[in-house]
Amino acid sequence: MSENSSLTPQEVADILKIAKTTVYELIKRGELNAYRIGRRVRVEQSDVEDYKNRSKNLNNVNIKGFNNNNISKNKTINSTPILNFNNNDIIKTYNSNGEEQIKTNYNTILNNNIVLMAGEDVLLDILSRYLSSHPKGAKTMLSCVSSYKSLVSLYEGEAQIATCHLWDGKTGEYNIPYIEKLLPGIPAVIVHLSSRTQGFYVKKGNPKKIKNWEDLRRKDITIANRENGSGTRVLLDQHLKLLGISSQDIKGYNEKYLTHLTVASVVSSGKADLGLGIEKAAFQVQGIDFIPLQKEKYDLVIKKEDLNNLPFKALIEILNSENFRIELDGIGGYDLSETGKIVEI
Known part of the structure; x- marks a missing residue:
């Protein structure tokens, strides 16, 4: 070769x-x-x-x-194939040089002096790189899981940092109601990472004239949905509950996709009329328009007892550093006005 x-x-x-x-x-x-x-x-x-x-x-x-x-057969070159992993077992690693590596399960990392961050967004890749190379930081791993599973991982001690964007339809709040339920009796802090805009992906030109959540009642619309536990799936389910719409009445509800980008691509291909996701993915897929609906908070969650440890002090420094913010500004699609803000729960 x-x-x-x-x-x-x-x-x-x-x-x-x-x-x-x-x-x-x-x-x-x-x-x-x-x-x-x-x-x-x-x-x-x-x-x-x-x-x-x-x-x-x-x-x-x-x-x-x-x-x-x-799926083609796996390839190996004096090594172990990396395909056919469980989706919840993919863990990216960032060493002190900011180089990205990959691991396949928690068992290989539990006894190492590292920080495991559970969540999935390009911002987390950047943050992991900064934290791994910071003189007061630590080797960092990123486990690609949903918001719900991220909080569960923090509760069970499988992660030191959780990430979430979970909206509660009863209170109108993001994340706090879920943290209180999934981290019972555990003092925690929220560190705000960014705000993002959630909305509908529709075909270019919006041929179905879709406008808002009420259009989910329509019988002529097929949706592309996200997996259980993802912040976007929770957002959809909460609005369906508020509107009194049964998921059984929605075409495509049981078709689950793993990322915002895939949902946008499905809509672009014509396999679905509507998909819910963040605005940034709409910039990356041709043939779709984006209908903004709701601003969401994308937060880091840390146990309060860990906040004064060196890696987490470094985390706060990074979030408030000019270099980090400049890099995130260059990506686009994120509101960084409250990045680094800490709220105790």
């Missing part, structure tokens, strides 16, 4: 013009072949071309990536 045909996740991201985190999602879902050399993830140029060719005709591709007929 030629070394020139072996690509890093970042090189694949550059070729496909997507975020590096999306490359990991494609690998995780079996849509893109990958292998490991030691602890490094690599992708063959030929597999990138195969993926591009399959993606040109979305009607013939299972975008969700759950159909085994669309």
